[in-house]
Amino acid sequence: MPRTKSPFSNNSSSDSKIWVGIALMVIIIDQLTKLFTVHQIAELSSHPITSFLNWVLVYNPGAAFSFLANGTGWQKWFFIGIGSIAVLVMIWLLIRHASQRIFCFSISLILGGAIGNLIDRFNHGAVVDFIDVYYQQYHWPAFNVADSAITAGTMLLIIDELIRVIKQR
Helix, strand or coil, X not given: CCCCCCCCCHHHHHHHHHHHXXXXXXXXXXXXXXXXXXXXXXXXXXXXCCCCEEEEEEEECCCXXXXXXXXXXXXXXXXXXXXXXXXXXXXXXXXXXXXXXXXXXXXXXXXXXXXXXHHHHHHHCCEEEEEEXXXXXXXXXXXXXXXXXXXXXXXXXXXXXXXXXXXXX
C-alpha cells in the first residue's frame, strides 16, 4: 500500500523548521525591543533620535492606525481572536508550502509579527508601539518591530505573487 507523503517528512520538515525559526527571531527581537522601551521611557514621552525619528512609548488597544482604539475593551478579545485564527492559518500555510521560499519567508515575517503583537495584547491589553517617524508636523502612527515585519512580509508576499503571475504568462 503506498504511503501518502506527510507534510512533516524530509525537506518539508527541515524547511518548516527554518520558517518557524525566522518567525521566532522576529518575536524575540520584537519582544526585547518592547521590553527595553517599556522599562526605559515613560508612556507618551518622546525622545528625538534623528530629525525624522523619535523613540516613544504608546499603547495601542486598536489595530493598524489605531482602528477601533476607542472601544470599551471588547476589541482586545476581538483582535486576539482574529490574530489567533490568522496565526493558525499561517502555520498551516508554512507546512503546506514549505518549499516555496519567498512565500514562506514572507509568511514567517507576518507570523512572527502577529504573534509579537498577540503577546502584547495578552500582557498589556494593547500593542506596545515605540517608533515615531515624522516629517515636519506630520507624524506617521507609531509602530514597532512586529508591525515592520508584518509590513515587510506583506510587501514580499505581493512581490512573490506578481512574480508567479508574470511567470505563468
